[in-house]
Amino acid sequence: MPAAVREGTIDAVYRTLTTADLDDLAKQRDVKVHTGSGNGNGIRYVVLDFATQPYGTKTKNADPKKALADRELLDRAVEAWPRTRLAVVRxxxxxxxxxxxxxxxxxxxxxxxxxxxxxxxxxxxxxxxxx
Known part of the structure; x- marks a missing residue:
């Protein structure tokens, strides 16, 4: 993927690149590298499927309160991280x-x-x- 950015084949990368790749790409005049604070560089995606996650609605031990706990924990974590956004797809x-x-x-x-x-x-x- 770093080669495709260098060659201009793709405009954006949404998966984590290695630190060496980011450093290399940052040296190019026509490439803008955005990094964030926190645990490493990159954009992280978290998917919570309330039907199939532990205690989800389609599991044999379904418990809505326990299933929601993961989401509440994620909400608190996002509030603590600078420049973080949580988008929920209902x-x-x-x-x-x-x-x-x-x-x-x-x-x-x-x-x-x-x-x-x-x-x-x-x-x-x-x-x-x-x-």
């Missing part, structure tokens, strides 16, 4: 880009990539909403 399976919500998920990814160009400041900020 009812989305682990393959959300191939499911009914694919357009909304793709829009969220595009919004994030656009914000990368502006030091993670989104182009659109919702001030208030009733939905």
């Amino acid at each position: 009812g989305g399976p682990h393959h959300v880009l191939n499911d009914l919500q694919h357009r909304s998920v793709a829009a969220e990814v595009v919004t994030f990539l656009e914000a990368l160009r502006n030091d993670l400041v989104p182009a659109i900020a919702v001030g208030a909403s009733a939905w």
